[in-house]
Amino acid sequence: MSAVIETIETHLVDLPTIRPHKLSMTTMACQTLVIVRMRHSDGIEGLGEGTTIGGLSYGPESPESIKRNIDTYLAPLLIGQPSVNVNALRALMHRHVRGNAIAKSALETALLDAQGKRLGLSVSDLLGGARQDHLPVLWTLASGDTRKDIDEAFQRLDDRRHCDFKLKIGANDVDDDVRHVAAIKAALGDRASVRVDVNQAWDEATAVRGIAALQEAGIDLIEQAIPAREFAGLVRLSQRFQVPMLADEAIQDARDGFTLAAGGFSGAYALKIAKSGGPSGAIELAHVAQAAGIGLYGGTMLEGTLGTAASLHAWATLDTLAWGTEMFGPLLLKDDIVTEPLRYHAFGVDLPKGPGLGITLDEDKLGYYRRKDG
Numbered sequence: 535m536s537a538v539i540e541t542i543e544t545h546l547v548d549l550p551t552i553r554p555h556k557l558s559m560t561t562m563a564c565q566t567l568v569i570v571r572m573r574h575s576d577g578i579e580g581l582g583e584g585t586t587i588g589g590l591s592y593g594p595e596s597p598e599s600i601k602r603n604i605d606t607y608l609a610p611l612l613i614g615q616p617s618v619n620v621n622a623l624r625a626l627m628h629r630h631v632r633g634n635a636i637a638k639s640a641l642e643t644a645l646l647d648a649q650g651k652r653l654g655l656s657v658s659d660l661l662g663g664a665r666q667d668h669l670p671v672l673w674t675l676a677s678g679d680t681r682k683d684i685d686e687a688f689q690r691l692d693d694r695r696h697c698d699f700k701l702k703i704g705a706n707d708v709d710d711d712v713r714h715v716a717a718i719k720a721a722l723g724d725r726a727s728v729r730v731d732v733n734q735a736w737d738e739a740t741a742v743r744g745i746a747a748l749q750e751a752g753i754d755l756i757e758q759a760i761p762a763r764e765f766a767g768l769v770r771l772s773q774r775f776q777v778p779m780l781a782d783e784a785i786q787d788a789r790d791g792f793t794l795a796a797g798g799f800s801g802a803y804a805l806k807i808a809k810s811g812g813p814s815g816a817i818e819l820a821h822v823a824q825a826a827g828i829g830l831y832g833g834t835m836l837e838g839t840l841g842t843a844a845s846l847h848a849w850a851t852l853d854t855l856a857w858g859t860e861m862f863g864p865l866l867l868k869d870d871i872v873t874e875p876l877r878y879h880a881f882g883v884d885l886p887k888g889p890g891l892g893i894t895l896d897e898d899k900l901g902y903y904r905r906k907d908g
């Protein structure tokens with residue numbers, strides 16, 4: 535008899551970051567992963583991760599809501615269902631639960647991990663096959679201090695860890711932010727690509743002023759300068775400037791991607807499995823972008839190793855990622871809950887091998903970092 539889903543367990547895992555990570559809406563000292571363990575009647579366990587940034591400051595799901603909504607609504611829907619038809623289970627989740635894309639992403643990841651282990655195939659195999667096995671990885675400079683950011687960038691370059699950098703701006707006055715970014719770009723020169731992420735902090739008039747100065751300073755890419763829902767403004771900015779715009783919070787899934795492209799946007803889309811309800815939804819968005827001539831970027835919600843590996847399996851199936859990836863989440867964390875870390879080298883990361891995600895949980899570390907009261 536074919537396998538059915540037997541149990542779904544969720545854990546909140548709090549991991550300290552290696553330094554404060556300063557974004558326009560919050561400063562992180564810790565990252566909270568929601569880990570899913572899904573056991574099937576054939577003895578296979580699938581692992582998944584759903585992670586957001588800064589509690590409720592980044593988006594409408596918090597770690598606690600992800601856990602609670604899986605436990606209360608999504609797990610009862612899935613338990614007892616046949617394990618192997620991931621598309622049917624995705625449809626079931628979408629039919630009965632609105633929104634909650636991060637919770638759905640964690641569950642789809644666990645389903646794919648289990649199916650891969652069952653068939654002896656990797657998650658990228660299940661998604662059609664990897665077209666690359668080493669992906670470029672950018673690093674985010676976000677210590678909040680210009681000098682420290684420059685030192686950090688040179689260290690990463692010297693270690694051949696990263697040669698593209700994203701600066702988090704938008705928390706300060708625009709002129710101060712521009713000075714900070716221009717100083718870092720001037721110090722790095724042609725050795726590195728420097729991009730910025732404003733995380734929606736500017737209004738359109740401020741964006742016009744800020745982007746003009748950033749373009750002048752040699753910045754390569756401007757991520758989500760204005761609020762997520764201001765599609766028309768993002769289209770205008772993309773048409774006004776030579777420096778390309780990267781849409782992040784604006785586009786969650788293929789439908790958003792189509793609407794923004796049809797509105798005249800040009801530039802690039804940040805794909806995130808968390809935004810699109812899982813790897814399959816992120817690939818659907820990628821295909822819409824490809825059809826519209828929009829560049830791709832493999833984005834992160836600063837996930838740990840499980841969520842990062844799931845994303846890498848999805849990005850590896852795409853033929854080109856014009857802007858590379860930012861799958862550095864595990865490197866921002868002081869520790870992780872897996873037995874073998876991902877291998878970062880040569881300005882990128884290797885796609886993990888082995889069935890499923892290719893990642894094994896470290897039970898002792900999970901036990902240590904797991905939140906005991908919830």
Ligand SMILES: O=C(O)C[C@H]1C=CC(=O)O1
Pocket residue numbers: 587674676702731733782833834835836860
């Ligand atoms: O892109 C975001 O908005 C979130 C995230 C990705 C890298 C980083 O430092 O923060």
Ligand SMILES: [Mn+2]
Pocket residue numbers: 731733757758782783804
């Ligand atoms: Mn972003």
